[in-house]
Structure formats: structure tokens, C-alpha cells
Amino acid sequence: MSVLQFLLNLSDRQAAEAVRCRIDFKYALALDLDDPGFHHSVLSDFRDRLAQDDRADALLDLALARLKEAGLVKARGRQRTDSTYLRAAVREMTRLELVLEAVRAALEECARTAPEILDGLVTEDWAMRYGRQVRLVSQPSHPATRLKQAGTDGADLLDRIRSRRPTAAPGPAAEALRQIMVQHFLVDTRGRLRPRAEKDGLPPTGRRLQSPYDLQARYVRRGHRTWTGYLAHVTETCDAESVNVITDVATTAPTADSTALPGIHARLEQRRLLPAQHLIDGGYTSVALMDTAARTHRIEVIGPVSPGNSWQRKAGTGFTREDFTVDFDRRQVTCPNGKISGNWSEPTAQAPYALVAFDARHCSPCPHRSRCTRSKDPRKGRTVNFLPRRLHDLQAQNRADQQDPQGRRLYAVRSGVEGTVNELANAHQMRRCRYRGTAKAHVQHVLTAIAVNIERLSTQEPDDSAYRPRPPTAFQQYLDAHELPSPRWWRQGQ
Template sequence: MSMQPKGSGEIPAETVRVARAAFPKGSLAIRVRDELGPLFRDEEFADLFPARGRPAWSPGGLALVSVLQFVEGLTDRQAAEAVRARIDFKYALGLALDDPGFDFSVLSEFRDRLAGADAGRRVLDGILVAAREKRLLKSAGRARTDSTHVLSAARHLCWLEMVAETLRSALNVLAQSAPGWLSEVAEAEWFRHYGTRAEDARFPAGRVKRDEAGERIGRDGTCLLSAVFSTDAPAWLRGLAEVETLRQVWVQHFHQVDGEVRRRGLKDCPPGALRLLTPYDTDARIGVKGDTMWDGYKVHFTETCEPDAPNLITNVATTVATVQDRSMAETIHQQLAARDCLPAEHWVDAGYPTAPALVSARHEHGIALHGPVQADNSAQTSAKSGFAQDAFTIDWDSRQATCPGGRTSTNWGERFSQRGQPVLRVVFSVSDCRPCPLREACINTPNVKRPRELRLRRRDEHAALQTARAEQQTDAWKERYKVRAGVEGTMSQAVQRCGLRRSRYGGLAKTSLQHQLTGAAINLARIDAHITQTPRARTRTSHFASLRPAELILDRAK
């Protein structure tokens, strides 16, 4: 298919007349078209299509249909039918009343093109550009960010199901790609064990029998891999994605002991960031946050939060589930800078702000990053007794620290923390610490003969942490921080309206596209609510929760 722009974007007069008669009060699609005009131009997606070939349906129109599809929760068939039959969709797209629309499969093909080029951001950006032109989006204001978990489209598999399905998936692809070769290689027992889905089989209930089944699957998979990588096998078989997945899973879960295939121990398996969970979504990883554990991804939404304008989502970032929030602040700021949506104040929860993030946000982007920073985790602070780090005087120019007893440090060196971040290790002399009368207050384990040590951030990071910790103790900051809580409503809206909690597609690229379209759909819904002056929903409180005593509310706030 080739992209050949058509039409001026004007709405046919007959379509306007019928739409006004059918919708005297308007609809979301009609109001958004009237307020923002054409949101997408075909030329914005020109690089996704070849220059020659059968003309494709308008990419700009398909982008708008994809967003409206998420706004109303439509399937591909329903969205294509809406374009063919609904007056308000024809009005929004600028189509004539007799326009036949397109086949529903076109939407899937268009999403594949967007996902392949990571072009989902263009859809969200198109709405933001139109909103800025209408002064609905303000820059240099306040923004807030939060993340939530997203389940993989593939269901969770136990270990036996996972390895069995990985082997079965590879066998099916080989049976389709090289049936003659596989017929010579396959053993008779394989047809009984892997001819149907693993969930249709009944695995042994006993632990010993299950271990034996796992080792049998391991031997069969090893045998198949040996055949594929032998010199007699066609070389192109090794390039099949399912074969490569089989190889990775077998490396991660099996090894040979005395010539026998054995399952690896838990401590011998790769970390969660590398470990595959299912052959049907190789990008999904297992994530843990508090008491929640899931297989899939994580999405970060950033939105404006000004009282006199709609709260619009300005950035959507999707990662695998193992990526921690603390590593995302700089990434989000870079993405906001790329679309000229940097705020002056950025409000986040405790997962995002780190010492490097505070410094980078201020120096690189001019952003005041606000969020509960990690408290001083020294033993003295945890025990609420003794001299914590703030009791020491730091002379950064002389690279020395002075303790409450007046002694200066003797060693100052650079190290790395457990998280791989650079820190400064400051050590005092043993001869000064042992006879010191303040030793019991300084070292919480006085029987230990080691001297006092400090672990400090670099100078600018240390100053940023100290300033943030002091500021966050004030009532004024706590009152201002309440603005961040509103982003929870955005997550709820995305879950209930657009099905955010579970990925519709397999793979990180398509899941990211789903989240970009979700952000665009929420923005259209909020712009429509702003046009119709629909008041923002208040936080719902159950009748029983409203009876909660005031002292319990204060305790929870602390």
C-alpha cells in the first residue's frame, strides 16, 4: 500500500447539514472536530508507507479512528462499522455520507505500522499540538506522574506449562516451515506429549513425578535444539523466532550434569529482568511492587494539573515490569522536553525522586522535582538515637568531615552504592573513635572496634537531598503535595474506560502503542468535558468510610 494524500480536509456540506440535524447538541466526535479541527494530516505518517502501490485509506483518518475507538471502547469491527454508518464519525473524519469506509482489518495493519516505527507518540502529539493552539495546554506549569502495572496479554503459566508450551510452539513453527525435516527428527512420544496445548494435559500431582516430567521436557527440548543446530539441518531454521525463544528458555532453566539434562536451581536462574515468562510474549517480565506481583509491563502517565484548564496527558512511557520508577524521572523529562511540555513543577510519589534525579531535573531541564525523598537510612536515624549524618560538618573543598567531638575524618574516597550509584565513603580514625567519650552516641554498636563511617552523595546531590528533606517537613509543602493525588483518578479513568490494566496485544512495542492511544483518548474525553463545562468528578467516599473518626484520618495522613 502507498500513502497518497487526498482531499482538503473540509467537511462536505451535506454531512454538516445531516450531522447538525441528527445531533442538535453535538457529540464528542463532533465537538472535538469543531474545537480542534483536523487533528492529523496524512503527511505526518508518510514514512510508514511506500511511495508506490495501491493507495491506502487516509492514515490521518485511521489515526483519528484509532483514538475514537479507544474513547468508546470499540472493537476493530465496531470502529469500522461506525465509520461506515455513524454520522458523527463521518463528520469528525470529513467524509461524505456515501463514503463506504474501510475493512476492519485495515486498523490492525495500521497499528502494525505504528508499532513498527514507534509512531504511537505522533498520535498523542497531534492532539497536544491542537490543544496548545487552542490554549488548552499550558507549558511551564505543574505536572504530576504516576505508574501502574499492566498484565500481559498472555496468561500466567506455571513452570511446567511454560517449558512445555515453549517446546510445543517451536515444534508447531518447525512443522509449518520444514515439515519434511521435522518428520525425520521428531520422536514418536513427542506427538503424544506436545500435540495439544499444555493446559489440556494433566500434569502429575506429586512433586517427584512433576520433577520427572520437567526433566523429560528438558531432554526433549535439548534433543530438538541439537538437531536444529546440527550441520545437517537447514541453517535458516536457527533464525526462526520460536526456535530462538526455545534456546533462551532452555539456557535459562536447564543445564547438563554428568551428561544428564537437569533443571537449574532457583539461585542459578537469571535475574527477573532477563528471564522469559511465556513463549507468547517474550517481552513480558515479572514485576513486584509492594504486595502486588504480576507478569507484564508498567506504564507511566504524566499530566498537567492546572485548575483553569483540562488536565491533559503530556507523556506516556511504557516499560517492562522490572524497570523501577526511580530510573524513569530523567527519561520522562527528556520525553517531555522533546515535545515542549516541560513543567516548572513536577510532582511525583516516593518511587521517583533520587538525588541524581533532583539535580538533573533542576540543572538540565529547569524543573523543580517534588516527591518524598528517601530518608537518611543510617543506623542512628533508624534507631532515633545517636548522631546521624546531619550532626557532622562537611568541608567539601578540603574533602573532610568533622564529627560532633571535633575530630576530622582521615579517609575520603569514591565508591558505588548497592544500586550502582556513586557515593563518597568518609572514614574516621580508629585512634580518634575508640577513646572518644561520645562513642556510644555516635556508633550504635559500641562493642565494634571499627571507626565511624559516613556514606555521602556528591556535593550537589547531598545539598539537594538535605534541602528536599527539610522542605518536606513543612506544612506548606505537605499542603502543596496534595495536588499529586489527582493522578490516581487518571489511572482509574484509563482502567475503566480504556482497559489499561491488561495489554490487548503481545510485545512491548504494541503495548506501548496501546498506552499512547489510551493517553490520546483520555485527552479527547477531557477536552470534550472542558467544552461542555462538565465538572470534574470528586473522589468518591463510601457511606461507612465517611464515618471514620478524625484521629484515624490524621494517622493515615502521617
């Protein structure tokens, strides 16, 4: 029922009503026509259970195992992965709103679980400040004074909770208030509580709590896009003669995409659906990850390795690391001007890179010194770092494949996963999280992925189907015979 709910984008009440009165739902769920259904709150309880102990992933494992038994998905094929942003189910708040709402949430929690804590603390002023949800205008009056007052109230509330219940663990709202107080306030040398400024060590926006109700949602800026929430990594098959099936979906904190790749491979190995070729974009690729995937899982990771951000590459006229010739056997490096350096070192602090420093006697009189180094000190020469031979050769091969026409045609298949991301985001509203926290949001995304798989497989014609594609018209045949372009939608019915 939960899969059908996300397939049709129904709320809990709408889903329960559909089970009660829709005949197609009763047929799909193998229910009697007079079955009364169930209360809508059962769905929420079921999702809570799925959010525990990776049960949502176990549900996806079961669905993929059934598809594998039916021959609809197989291992050692070709798969592709991409990520998309997810907006958390919280309201974006200013700093003042965040602190006020955190205090109010902690007061609500205390009033519900231990109201005696508030006796003697809450006054009429507190009732006016925190008696309802905080929603301020764009330019509230006296924001600095109100922020300091809210910080003082929050500190007093936390002190009262610790003094009245010293051995009890704080509730979720009290813990959120504590973290927000640490991030946004400090006690100065005079013992006074005041809001933090940038010079006081205010945490970066990507590490601050954005809501007292979701401690895992973070503010993210990627290029021109900003949001508060998480990331979703979607992996699907992309073999030429089979329907594309989503094999993995991961809901993670908004970190670098490359950190999600080992987990994707581990889950695919557990499902026995590891691909032979894995197409990913530049956010996932690194030479080390490509080497690990090849040695551990026998996966050929296909994607562009970052060319680096050295000033020589940005200028377009300098000598980059690729312009130097490395002789690993002799532990020597030859510069573009023909000078050889054997000053090879492997410092632990820069592992796994090896460093090669050229002698200043060679670099100082070199006519191309300005294209090689910006150092004005004539006693210093160019220093170049290299990966170990295995990784160095893999990096060189990757960059050669990016320029090869056949390799570029193969990598072009990766772009198809963006259509899957668009289908999940627009057709099934996956980008807007219904629930708070990565665990429950992951349940939503897993159920949506299973729903999309069912939707795709249901559109496939069986082998014994009587359906025949519409033949081209006479004019279409004329255009084909004369190799004239025609609108794509003409071919959709064929």
C-alpha cells in the first residue's frame, strides 16, 4: 500500500480512502470488495518501523531479488548514478527565528513531559514571547536585543532542566536548544552571554542547525543553487536492451558526492547486482576511488577525473603536472625544458603523493620560469607532486579516454540518469521531503524508487502481446529515403 501511495502521490488519508473505495486498489492488494480497509494512522506507524535498522533498504533488497528472479535485472551490466538536492520538511528561518523557536520547542517538550520544570521560571513575558509559533516579519523591531533576550531565556531553561533532572537524558528539543545555544552564543570574559560574531568562531552555515525539529538538515550552496536539506543518490541500470531499473537510492547529508560511492558499491554487492561498468559524473570520481572499485569489486568506474585547480591550468599557458615526464623506475622527473631532477621524496604528511623538487640552478636561468612557478626567490625551483605509479597510470588513461570518441560516446549514456532524477522529482515529488530526518526521508525515497520500478515494468509489452507498432506513413518513408530530418514525436507511435 505504501508503494501505491508514493506511486500516485497520495496523502495518508487519501491512501486509506483509496483502499476502502477503489476497486483497482482492492484488486492490486488482493482484498475482498467489501473489505473496510484501515485507519490512515497505520501508514505512519509502518513508516516508523521501516525507518529503524535499515529496514527500508531490506524492502528494496526484496523487490530487486524478485526482479532478479524474473530476469528483469542482472549483475555485471552497466549502471549509472547521479545526485539531486532534497528540501527538508522544515521552514527556513533567520537566526532570531531559529533561537526563539528552539526555546519554544523546548518549552513545549517540558510542558508535555515534566511541567514541574517550568514552575517559577515561566512568567507573563515568557508567555508573550513563546506562546505561539515564531513567525517574524522581514524586518523585525530590535532584532539584536531580542536575540540576546532569547539566548538568556534559553540558557536559563537549560540550567533549570539540568538542575531539576540531573540524571535524565535531555529530550530531542532540549538537545537541539543546547546545540543551537553553543553554535550561536558564548560567555565572554566578564561572564555575560552574548551572540557570537564571525570573529568569535561562528560555525560555517553548512554545519549549523537550521531547525530545532530536524537536527540533520543543513544549509547547502552548490553553484547558483541553495537549499536546506539533504542529498539523494540514485543508481539505475542502463543496458541497451532492457528496461532501466533503479537498483539503489541513498539519502545522505549534503557532503561531497564521492563519499557516497563506497556505500553504493557495498549495497550493490550485498544485493549481488554489482555492475561491470559504473558511469558517474565528476563529483563522484577520484583516482583512488576508481582504483579501489576496480580492485575490490572489479568495477570499471567511468567518469572524468578532476583536472586540478593549479594556476598553470587556469592560466592556460603554464606548465602543468602533466607536462612533466615521470620515470618511476629511476625515480626521476624530466621537465618540459629537458632538465632532470632526482630529488624524490615521499613525505608522510602528503601521502600518497611523491614530491620532486627541481634544483634552483636549473630553474633560475630557465627562459620559461614564469610559466612554471610564480616564486620570486631565485633560490627556489619548481616542486611537482605525483601519485604512485598505479594511480598515475590510471589517471593518465582516464584523461586519454575523455578525449577518445568511443569513450565519449560510452560516457554519454550517463546523462540518461538525469531523466530518472527528473521523473522522481517532478512526477513523484521526491525532492520535497514529506518527513523530518534522513531516516524517514530515506523511507520515502526507497518507496518512491520501488514505485517507479513497478511503473516502468508495467509499461513493457509481454512477448506474446498482439500489439504492433504503427508503420511509417508514405511521407515519412519519403523523408527517410532522402535522409531528411523529421520531428521526433513522429516516431513515438512506432
